[in-house]
Amino acid sequence: MFNKERWDEILEALNANKFRTFLTAFGVFWGIAILVLLLALTNGLQKGVESSFGNFAANSSFVYVRGTTMPYKGLPKRRRFDLDLDDVKAIKEQIPEIEYVSPQNRLGGYMGANNVTRGSETGAFQVEAHVPDYIKQNPMDILQGRFISQSDLNEKRKVCVVGTGVEKSLYKKDEEIIGSYLKINGVNFMVIGVFKYSKSRGDQEEEVNTIITPFSTFGQVFNFGDKVGWMGLTAFDEVNITSLKPRILNILKTRHTVHPDDDAAFGYHDISEDYARVNGLFSILTFVGYFVGALILMSGIIGISNIMLIVVKERTKEIGIRRALGATPWVVKAQILQESLILTIMSGMVGISFAAGIIWLMNYLLDLSGPVENFANPSVSMTVVFTALIILVVSGVLAGLIPANSATKMKPVDALRIE
Numbered sequence: 001m002f003n004k005e006r007w008d009e010i011l012e013a014l015n016a017n018k019f020r021t022f023l024t025a026f027g028v029f030w031g032i033a034i035l036v037l038l039l040a041l042t043n044g045l046q047k048g049v050e051s052s053f054g055n056f057a058a059n060s061s062f063v064y065v066r067g068t069t070m071p072y073k074g075l076p077k078r079r080r081f082d083l084d085l086d087d088v089k090a091i092k093e094q095i096p097e098i099e100y101v102s103p104q105n106r107l108g109g110y111m112g113a114n115n116v117t118r119g120s121e122t123g124a125f126q127v128e129a130h131v132p133d134y135i136k137q138n139p140m141d142i143l144q145g146r147f148i149s150q151s152d153l154n155e156k157r158k159v160c161v162v163g164t165g166v167e168k169s170l171y172k173k174d175e176e177i178i179g180s181y182l183k184i185n186g187v188n189f190m191v192i193g194v195f196k197y198s199k200s201r202g203d204q205e206e207e208v209n210t211i212i213t214p215f216s217t218f219g220q221v222f223n224f225g226d227k228v229g230w231m232g233l234t235a236f237d238e239v240n241i242t243s244l245k246p247r248i249l250n251i252l253k254t255r256h257t258v259h260p261d262d263d264a265a266f267g268y269h270d271i272s273e274d275y276a277r278v279n280g281l282f283s284i285l286t287f288v289g290y291f292v293g294a295l296i297l298m299s300g301i302i303g304i305s306n307i308m309l310i311v312v313k314e315r316t317k318e319i320g321i322r323r324a325l326g327a328t329p330w331v332v333k334a335q336i337l338q339e340s341l342i343l344t345i346m347s348g349m350v351g352i353s354f355a356a357g358i359i360w361l362m363n364y365l366l367d368l369s370g371p372v373e374n375f376a377n378p379s380v381s382m383t384v385v386f387t388a389l390i391i392l393v394v395s396g397v398l399a400g401l402i403p404a405n406s407a408t409k410m411k412p413v414d415a416l417r418i419e
Contacts, residue, residue, distance in 0.1 A: 020307060021307075021343070023303075024300075024303050024304050024307045024343065024347075025304075025343055025346065025347035025350075026300075026347070027299055027300025027301075027303040027304070027347075028297065028300035028301065028303075028304065028343075028344055028347040028348050028351065028392075028395070029300070029347040029348065029350050029351040029354070030296065030300065030351065031293060031294075031296040031297030031298070031299065031300045031301075031351070032293070032297055032347075032348045032351035032352055032355070032388055032391070032392065033351035033352070033354050033355045033358075034292070034293050034296050034297075035289070035290065035292075035293025035294065035296070035297060035388065035391075036293075036351070036352060036355035036356075036359075036380055036384065036385075036388060037355050037358060037359070038288075038289035038292060038293055039286065039289045039290070039293075039380050039384055040355070040359045040362075040378040040379055040380045041289075041378055042282060042285045042286050042289050043378060043379055043380060044362075044375050044376060044377060044378030044379070045282070045285070045374065045375055046278070046282040046285075047375075047376045047377050048372070048374040048375035048376040049278055049282075049374050058271055058272060058275045059234060059235050059236075059237065059239075059240065059241050059271075059272050060137060060232060060233060060234040060235075060241060060271045060272065061232075061233050061241050061242075061245070061248075061268060061269060061270045061271060061272065062230055062231070062232055062233075062267075062268070062269040062271075063083070063230060063231050063233065063248060063249075063252070063266055063267070063268055064083070064229065064230035064231075064266065064267045065080070065081060065082060065083055065265070065266060065267070066264060066265060066266060066267050067079060067080050067081075067265060068081075068258055068259070068262055068265045069262055069264045069265060070259040070261065070262040070265075071259070072257060072258060072259035072262070073257055075257060081256050082227045082228070083103075083227070083228040083229075083230070083231060083252070084225075084226040084227060084228055085103060085226040085228060086226070086255070087228065087231070087251070087252060087255060088101050088103050088228065088231060090251055090255060091231075091233070091248060091251055091252075094247075094251055095244060095247055095248065095251070097235055097236055097239040097244060098233055098234065098235050098236075098241075098244065099234050099235060099236045100133045100136060100137050100232070100233070100234040101133075101231055101232070101233050101234075102130060102131050102133050102134045102137060102231060102232045102233075103129075103131065103215055103228040103231050104128065104129060104130055104134070104215070104228070104229055104230055104231060104232060105128065105129035105215065105218055105219070105224055105227070105228065105229040106126065106127070106128050106129070106229055107126075107127040107128075107129075107184075107185070107218070107222055108124065108125065108126060108127050108185075115127065115184060115185055116166070116170070116182055116183065116184050116211065117182070117183045118170045118171075118180070118181070118182050118183070121169070121170045121171075123166070123169045123170060123209075124209075125163075125165075125166055125169075125209050125210065125211050126209060126210045126211070127184055127210075127211045127213060127218075128210055128211070128212050128213070129212075129213055129214070129215040129217075129218030129219065129224075130148065130212050130213075130214075130215055131148075131153060131214075131215050132147065132148055132149055132150050132152075132153065134212075134232070135147050136234075137232055137234050138197065138232075139197075140195045140196060140197045141195065141196045141197075142161075142193050142194070142195050143164070143193075143194045143195065143196060144177065144178055144193060144194040145161070145177075145178045145191070145192045145193030145194060146161075146192055146193045147161055147193055147195070147212075148161060148192070148212065148213070148214050152192075152214045152217070153214045153215060153216050153217075154216070156214065156216045156217045156220055157190075157214060157217060158187065158188060158189045158190065158213075158217055158221065159189060159190050159191075159192045159213070159214065159217075160182065160184070160189040160190070160191055160192065160211050160212060160213045161191075161192060161193040161194070161195050161211070161212045162177075162182070162191055162193070162194055162195070162210075162211050162212075163194075163195060163196065163207060163208040163209055163210045163211070164194065164195075164196050164208045165207075165208030165209035165210075166208075166209060166210070166211055167194055168208075169209075170182070177191055177194060178191060178192065178193070178194075179191070179192075182211070184211065184213075185222065187221050187222075189211075189213065195212070196208070230267075233248065240272060241270065241271075241272045242270055242272050242273055245268060245270065248268075249263060249266055249268070252266060253265070294391075297391065297395065298395075300347075301344070301395045301398060304340060304343060304344060304396075305340075305398075337396075337397060337401070340396050340397070341393070341396035341397060342396075343396070344392055344393075344395055344396030345392050345393065345396055348388070348389075348391075348392035348395075349392075352385065352388055352389075359378055359379060359380070362378050363377060363378065363379070
């Protein structure tokens with residue numbers, strides 16, 4: 001037990017040489033601080049890189065046409081063809097492991113020619129065609145109104161959902177937007193909602209300057225018909241989308257008379273593989289953080305152990321007197337271990353507090369400066385904090401173990417003879 005008398009003895013021992021105690025404690029302080037900061041920086045880098053993926057479901061992929069690279073059944077290579085709604089239907093029917101298949105199209109761009117007008121206001125915006133399931137694959141915040149519905153799709157309604165950049169460019173502050181009309185390439189569309197992506201997909205300016213319309217309406221109004229520019233596929237959680245790639249491509253090859261070995265005829269972007277690569281990379285970086293931090297911490301622990309050996313040597317006569325008065329080896333060993341443990345934990349807690357202050361400062365500066373590419377919200381979880389505390393306790397015990405054993409091996413008579 002930590003009684004008052006023992007606490008007084010521990011504090012007296014630590015205060016006997018304050019400068020030596022400070023230098024000894026600094027090694028542990030610096031080691032644990034570096035460990036926590038390295039893990040926080042790795043976490044911030046991971047969050048920043050993952051944010052570049054946007055909020056699109058991780059277990060997803062995109063498929064689009066590149067053109068054939070091999071002749072097949074009398075058809076030449078470099079042949080172009082288009083995906084269509086029948087491809088979407090075929091994949092849904094033949095691969096039940098896929099939860100969502102969303103056909104998508106795009107028109108114009110926010111950096112191109114003006115294609116949208118409202119009264120005297122005009123601008124260039126990216127017009128996209130989607131189905132209602134798209135919001136389940138790529139979550140977005142509906143700030144006003146609603147997203148497109150199945151009824152909009154079935155009835156080919158001329159409605160649209162606009163990004164916040166469109167609202168800012170074409171509407172005055174506090175002006176009612178829901179129920180108003182926009183002209184997209186000369187065709188009137190009624191605004192039914194305002195959206196913002198829950199997480200950026202990379203180009204924030206492009207995202208806020210986007211207008212989303214029902215896929216069927218887009219095809220009819222802009223003469224795309226059933227053509228599909230690309231499709232997004234999301235598998236059920238228990239199935240990895242990567243394992244479905246051969247089946248997806250085989251269906252499309254069969255439907256469009258593409259050589260069975262001509263995988264290059266289709267572009268295939270697997271988000272699941274990207275996530276796996278990134279997570280693998282940051283698992284290695286996290287390990288490196290623990291390894292480097294542990295090495296630095298170990299140097300501090302060795303320093304504490306060396307100092308405790310010196311302390312034991314300086315207090316040889318005191319230990320001899322204790323033993324002569326009836327103190328058991330365990331009592332002497334416990335005293336040395338407690339001194340080592342207290343020194344380690346106190347310096348380590350100061351190190352954790354220092355690291356927490358640096359992390360807070362980094363987040364504060366990030367909030368002031370705005371988003372930084374591939375870096376966001378450096379932080380550590382409570383698991384890391386508890387792990388650091390466990391490391392401190394174990395380190396404190398190990399640091400005091402050798403000096404404690406050295407103290408108990410000495411015979412009381414021999415200890416009393418030493419001047």
